[in-house]
Amino acid sequence: MAINPMAKKEFDLIVYGATGFTGRLVAEYLAQRGISGWAMAGRNTAKLAEVRDLIGAPKDTPLVAADAANPASLKTMCERTRCVLTTVGPYQLYGSDLVAACAAAGTDYLDLNGEPAWARQMIDAHEAAGKKSGARIILSAGFDSIPFDLGVWYLQQEAIKKFGSPAPRVKGRVRKMQGGASGGTMASMKATLKASFKDPSILGLLNNPFALTPGFEGPSQPSGMVPEYDKELGVWAAPFVMAPINTKNVHRTNMLLGHPYGRDFVYDEMMLTTLGEAARALVDAAAKANPFTGKGLKPGDGPSKEERETGFYDVMFTGIYPDGRKIVTSVYGDRDPGYGSTSKMISEAALALLETKSAGGVFTPGGLIAAPLVERLQKFAGLTFKVE
Template sequence: MADATATDFDVIVYGATGYTGRLVAEYIAGAYPEGVRWAMAGRSLTKLEEVRREMGIGTHVPLVTADADDPASLRALCRRTAVVITTVGPYQLYGNDLVAACAETGTAYVDLCGEPGWMRRMIDAHHEAAKASGARIVFSCGFDSIPFDLGVLTLQEAAIARFGRPVPRVKCRVRTMKGGFSGGTAASLKATMAAAVKDPSLIPLLASPFALTPGHSGPHQPTGLIPEYDTTIGAWVAPFVMAPINTKNVHRTNFLLGQRYGDDFAYDEMVVTGLGDLGKAAAEALAKINPFADNKGPKPGEGPTKEERETGHYDVLFAGLMPDGTRIDAVVTGDRDPGYGSTSKMLAESALCLVRDVKGEGGVWTPGALMGPELRKRLVDNAGMTFTAS
């Protein structure tokens, strides 16, 4: 494990000239003007200097050049920092050598990955090497999948405290969400689909809720693919586009925590569309929409205005059911749009949590399994999120 006191930096933001990378850099500069040793990294020194100047970040923040096509430059970057934040995706196209470099050098790693096929390849290729070096590699440290990963953790902690055991059935229901998905998310999904066409053996992996738990599978899981009237919450619900990655991360957290949620744990995610006939019609219409089907959305490196980011928000309910029908709830909220404003804060705080709050052995982790309560406290204190259970 890289020792923060023995490195030049606590954190390096790799991809700092891109849209999301700039947001991460802006957040660290504003929220931590002192006390964090950090640097901005990317392929072009000229571009880094331009972006640093445009953002009003002082020259006291160093610049580091590294290129996804140059493994030696990535290893050199890793040796200088305790944690690497990377926003350079799609990760299946640009992330292989950086994960390998972190696993080799013992450097901690956080990203925004929502690409389960690639994540499983990285687990298979580097988990043991990361354990040996002490590298703590943590995927999916943004809207996919921290609110969902930590939301289930919060619910199960409350269930164990109240009932003496976890709830075996959790329904995640996205009640409100204002703000779009990032261009990087769309690019990642398209890259995943292209990879599956090229290699059909990926298809069962992408379809399995246990794709990220090598050697382990659990009980049959609800698919969340068909609109339905949810009697638990008394409303119509429709498929949620982020469920294919979030559910896999939640099951990996349970796996890494030694089945703390139980061997019989079942989980799904859906979007609430409303009541009555209008809610039903909305659920059926939403189920037919592919938000990534055309090229009208933001491209990688593009995103909403500052006003759009700051007026975004989300509210997610987790309904936990005991076998006798007894219910316990948790709610997670965020005060910015999920794909950009909130995600950039989550990513930065995850990196700082690894520097300041948690140690833990090396390996490929989830946010919930490695950082859990410590990260949740950071997000409540600093990142405009709430986690409540009742």
Template sequence: MHKTFDIIVFGATGFTGRLVAEYLHTTYGTNGGVAWAMAGRSREKLTQVRDSLGIGTDLPLLVADATDAQALAQLVAQARVVITTVGPYQQHGQALVDACAHAGTDYVDLCGEPGWMAQMIPRLQGPAAASGARIVFSCGFDSIPFDLGVVYLQQEALQRLGVPLVRVHGRVKVMKGGFSGGTAASLIATLEAAGRDPALARTLADPFALTPGFRGPHQPDDSAAAFDELAQSWTGPFVMAPINTKNVHRTHALRGHPWGADFVYSERMLTGTGDGGEKRAKALARNTRVQNALLGFGPTRALIRRFALPQPGQGPTQEQREKGRYEVLFIGQTADGRTLRARVKGDRDPGYGSTCKLIGEAALCLAREIDRDMTPGGVWTPGAAMGLTLVRRLQERAGLSFEIVNNPPTR
């Protein structure tokens, strides 16, 4: 069936959605071979965003509310891929993803809400498989650099060493710039939901929550300070590890467990060597415990929501976004002790500047490069749905780099 648009950006009047629209306009224009449109619940606000970005009136504006199933069905029928930045997804996302799954329209989001994703996988897999829709969660900073970093390193291991890596350590070396307000709002919504539902709390603690029917080996406890022998550095907990780890294991499962049924993945922050590194690691672990305890307290969440989170339309300045960057080291080890290291770098702040490029290029990768023989309808991760094709596209267009680095001689 003919689709009018390659991409529809749903939620274009929000801060992150506006950045996605700006990226598409700056990179591809409105007559550059990519047919796209902005969508949201207010035509007036959409017009304001279009005008403020200097986009001509030839860019279509589509109106639909996140709660109006009929309007959403009409909306998604027009697109090859829908990008949505409207979260928390557990509160605002179900009607749109349902519409895409039933219409055969590909879908990408910025979801870092594993409880909601665990509920959506069995709900959407059947309709998406029948319609041909590729539903791809977590196409922002959580979890593309980590998910694809592991896929890239494993592929290099197969080529260079002839065997997969049975364990991989993802280690955040540099992260300049914060997480988005949407990420924080999703975290708070998830904690509130977990407080009402003990089963959800168990899901959040389970590294295999997104691999129904498969239970892998015991995974590392990444909540405390620890010295990493592979990295030769002290490490502390990384706030996004609970979602990234689940996506890595789902990618492995969707690919048919090519890295072995006993594959282990750990994700942490590097804090340095010596006494200073140990102190920083312990402080990070302590601060994480305190923050988690405070976020578990209802009045604290209310204060954070009111005073700490960016309000609608707010976020870091362009200068702040452009000055941000991140660097993640991936260290893998084979069953016989050989190691391989890779580095993934991004050139903007993770929460906004890089994320808008990641999701935009993920959508175009689905629309233009990934056919349904390769990736049929279903619920996917970026690493399983697009893999090295997306790695290449991100290196060419989105300011990311993936490379093998400083690898000691193998024995």
């Protein structure tokens, strides 16, 4: 399937980082989907060719040499394509020059960053350039934060249909989740923590729910950082490791769309569990996030094929009105969240973006391509959005 046979640039889409763990999954997914007009990029074309053959991509899939340590190569890559999908992280270490190159060239950009302080830096640095060149810079187009960003968007569409107005209070609750982490995710967490020790202002951004809505500060939000008993659900809720990223993106989507959820919108995320499991989760998360340990997964590592295919996630969203009315929706993913599902989500986000006409700037998926992306995710990527 061709994305856009009338495209003026050499490629519609380049997958940058295609020899990495997630990049390889993205390339494999595009090949299996029969997409044409795309290329694989990375530092070493010999390794790219090896991956191309291993994943069963067509032998004529173009290979592009590009290196984060060589800004000129990034500039050349961006000038050859309509869109760059990058899996090369941590983005605060390897992504800034690529965002700048895309913003300058008018080339669309998508990433998987879960690094909100860096995301704010990119908004401040490149919003104006993107608007000028027409580049659409989409941040956090993986498990952080598509199921949550679009999950809230979907709930609000259904709430308006049912009640005539959006829900001013939404709770996101991860009911079940199974899947492994990768070295790339761990590396991003460690890079963020190390950066915060050097620059205390980063801690302020990490703790601010409205860090990605420059010029707008909404009402006080629940921290979600302490286990609590949810009386409405009758279960314990524990801190959810992705909440500090996802909640910021949900508020940015609300701002980008003109505050359709309301300027007084309140949102939080937690994981449903037992009290004992909540305590163990806190200890485990603290141990894994220690930036000074050399133990654990390294970048390029990740869950096995079996783990990816047996993984899943189930997230419930509850919209609550002051008068007691409620609406409950859910998002279900049929693969492990971080890799099996993420690789499909960012791929479909790129394809949706290429088919969407809009002005440039820095966006969330929900802030630009929500409707077509929800449709694509349900049709191709194994996600289910429904009212319960």
